Amino acid sequence: MLGTSVAREVTEGTRLAQEVQQPVTTGRVIAVTSIRGGVGKSTVTALLSRIFNxxxxxxxxxxxxxxxxxxxxxxxxxxxxxWSCSDLAQILTPSMQLTDVIGYLVPVTDGGWLLPASQGRVGAPLDVRTYRTVTMALRRYFAVTVVDCETLPGEVARTAMDTAHARVVAAPMTAEGVNGTRVVLDWLAQLPHAALDSTVVALTANSPDTTLDVRAASAYLRETGAAVVSVPYDRHLGGGGPILNTMLGRDTREAATTLAAEVMRRAVRVR
Structure with missing residues (x-):
């Protein structure tokens, strides 16, 4: 029985890795947002970035x-x-090569690149035109762009969710979070294209103890047609510092890989 269980685990891990590694013909943009701040939106973005890298x-x-x-x-x-998003938007040209572009980005430990929204201080709100300029231009250079959006109903967040190849809604494992996220999913259902087919809810636990019935909550959200992945509480994530794959708990790594696979599968289907 143990051997069979290990074999299934290896098979599932291989399947998820293949989903995450799917080739793309054009850069895929994945937008991550939430109904309010402090529910793990940036953490989910960082997790996805780490897994893809x-x-x-x-x-x-x-x-x-x-x-x-x-x-x-x-x-x-x-x-x-x-450099910030707004800074880069002013200098991007079609003739730039990847080697030119990465000179304005922050290299991330263990691979990948980061383009912040500000230079470490509160700045002017990012406008839709700047967001569109940067994401459309950078798709030429990056196979996957994971966008940490402002919270809904911000204008840039709404634009990002409408134009992305796949969408992730970070939702806390609370009754309020689930009900608010259901409202967001109902809004996505009204968009002129099949947005829910490319939407995944990341149900995040910000505490080791939760009274929420996760199965019932997931089923309620799946009624809309969106996928749901539960991300368990992790002391490393709860610390608020840099996220390192090697410091994540096993269940968290599996959940993050599952989330990345679900998102990539949906992103690749969009032409």
Whole structure:
């Protein structure tokens, strides 16, 4: 029985890795948002970025699209920030090569790149035009761009969710979080294209003890057509510092890989 269990685990791990590694013909943009701050949106973005960087061999970018001093640079271990989204939007040209572009980005430990929304201070809100300019241009260079959006109903967040190849809604494992996320999913259902088919809910636990019936909550959210992946509480994530794959609990790594596989499968289906 033990051998059979291990074999199944290896088979499932291989399947998930293959999903994450799917080749793309054009860069895929994955937008991550939430109904309010402090529910793990930047943590989910950083987790996805780490998993994609671990499994993929093509360039991966983590893009922060929230100028309100978000935590993405901290979560990815950025020691310094020089250029922001708005700065890069003013200098991007079609003739630039990847080697030119990465000179304005922050290299991430263990692979990948980061483009922050600000230079370590509260700045002007990122506008939709700047967001579109940067994401459309950088898709040429990066196979996967994971965007840490502002919270809904911000204009950039709504634009990002509408135009992304796949969407992730970070939701806390609370009754309020689940009910609020259901409202977001119902809104996505009204978009002119099949947005829910490419949406995954990351149900995150911010405490080791939760009274929420996770199975019932997941079933309630899946009624909309979106996928749901539960991300368990992890002391390493709860510390608030840089996220390191080697420090994550086994269940957390499996959940993050499952989330990345679900998202990539949906992103690749969109032309």
């Amino acid at each position: 671990h499994y993929r061999r093509d360039p991966v970018l983590a893009l922060e699209a929230d100028a309100a001093l978000g935590t993405l640079p901290v979560r990815l271990g950025a020691e310094s920030v020089r």
